[in-house]
Amino acid sequence: MKSSWTLKEHSEGVLEVIVDGDVWTKAQKHAFQYFKKNITMKGFRPGQVPEALLKKQISKEAIYEQAVENIANTVLAQAVQEQKLELVARPTLDYKDASDESVTLDFNCVVEPEVTLGEYKGLDIHKDEVEVTDEDVDKELERVQDRYADWVLREEGEAAVEGDQVVIDFVGKKDGEAFEGGSGENYPLELGSQSFIPGFEDQLIGVKTGDVKDVNVTFPEDYQAKDLAGQDAVFTVTVHDIKYKERPEINDDLIKQLKRDGVETVEKFKEVTKEDLTKERERQAEDKFTSEVIKAASDNATVDIPTVMIENEVDSEYQQFVQRMQQSGFTVEQYYQATGQTEEDMKAQMRPEATDRVKNSLVLQAIVKAENIEISQEDVDKEYKEMSELYKMDVNQIKQLLPAYQVRADLAQQKALELIKTSVK
Structure with a gap:
């Protein structure tokens, strides 16, 4: 088996594989046996038709086509590994020059695009400072008053x-x-x-x-x-x-109505509320900082994203939307009827953010390669353990749902993102 890869435009190309020798000979024999087992002819029981008669009835083209179908997946996997390709969609297949001696398979592939990184270290981005004032806490007290108002x-x-x-x-x-x-x-x-x-x-x-x-x-x-x-x-x-x-008066009796553990006085409410608001605003500031950092690194990079990658991301987000609708007790049809929208409208709205997510991921992958970031097996095992505790699931169940290579890739991207964040000016 010989393979060659020809890259064309937009990360699309042809993976050509010539299959010959014992592999192709065996594939044709298996194809003939397939027909022998499944073909029916008058006067013969299934599987009992004489081979000489079968060979007259079955064309060479039919044998070749079935043989190609039998070996396509195995051949593709070997050729992808040999050419070190990273496919982003299922290839389409054409075959040519089929004979008893050999056949040429052309897999039309879409691969991960090349990313040209721009500046991603030392970005001039600052995290917002967090402050919680007495006025902020007083507003939370007012919300408690509103909750119990008449x-x-x-x-x-x-x-x-x-x-x-x-x-x-x-x-x-x-x-x-x-x-x-x-x-x-x-x-x-x-x-x-x-x-x-x-x-x-x-x-x-x-x-x-x-x-x-x-x-x-x-x-x-x-x-x-x-x-x-x-x-x-x-x-x-x-x-x-x-x-x-x-509104009711602000006093300890009002706070007790909240029935929050350890919070029974106005002063304690103010203390806990200030802590909670500070944590929430710190989380928001961190999320905003992270979003701005990855956007800057992504904007500085150049990549021609294959359409199929964006559409796959859109389809994934759309399925999540459908599931959320079902969980809320509605169908997407009811949603469309109420809003006057269509599936295409929804997907069109999702497409810009889906494009950004795909580009961000590709840029982070490129940074992983550029910085030689590696994830140890210990890191992977630790992540599985944490996920097991978080979701109350057995580790083996999680491994079946999320293979190790995906965990390793996710952790590597997280490290790349941390590298960008810690290097800001």
Whole structure:
């Protein structure tokens, strides 16, 4: 068996393999036996047709085609290893020059693209400093007050102010015609919550119980229902009740209602809240820093990404979206019906971020090679153990789901990312 690799454009090429000798002879014999076992002829039981008669009935082309099918996977694996290729998609196969002595297989392959690294060390990127003020903690206390607040009915004649809850009926019309999903009854709307279309809630400030008011709005250009996006509409609103929020006093009794272990006083709540906010903001700052670092290294690199790699990433993300929908009790069809979108719309939205993820991964792989980063078996075993503890699964189960080469590749990319982060100015 002889193989050769010819790289063409966009990381696509042809892996040519000439198969001859015993390998090809045996493949043809196995192909003939396949036909002998499966072919049926009148007057003979299956598998009992004489070989001389079979050879007259079965064409050479049929034998060659079956023989190629029998050996294609084995030949491909050997040739890929011999040429040290990294395939990113299943190749397509053509064969030519088939004879009793040899056959030439042409595998049309897409391989991982070459990455030309730019600057990735000493990047001028800074991590945000984290600060939690007393005001931040006080806002968390206000949220506790809101959680246990009561809605109290305003007296007749009192006008609604921001923060009040108005109980309303509403009917929306576009060009004088009511539209689907544009009406509701006895809907409790908190003014200032920004849960309705921009401008809707602002126009209800100052209304009184019993008022009927037309609210004029323009739907956002990116509104999920395409037939309404960017369109003007009028909502006729009837106000039934207006309520204001009566917050409880901030004291130890209020904090005890939270039933948090070890947190029973206002002072303890402030202490724990400040610690929690600090950790959360540090995590956010680290995530932002990491994102900016890898984006900078990726922007400085040059790579022609094969379309199939991006589409595979999009398909993977789309399947995760479908699973999330199912877990929430909805089908994607119901989602599309509610939003007016299609599968193609969703995938088009996913494609830019999917492209970035693919490029980031390729750049990190290139840095792994450039820096000769290696992952020991001890590192792999440690990662399996940590995953076992995290997911409460047996290590052997995890190994079946996630092979060692994938763990090693992931850990290597993590080390490459840490190298970039620790080298910033």
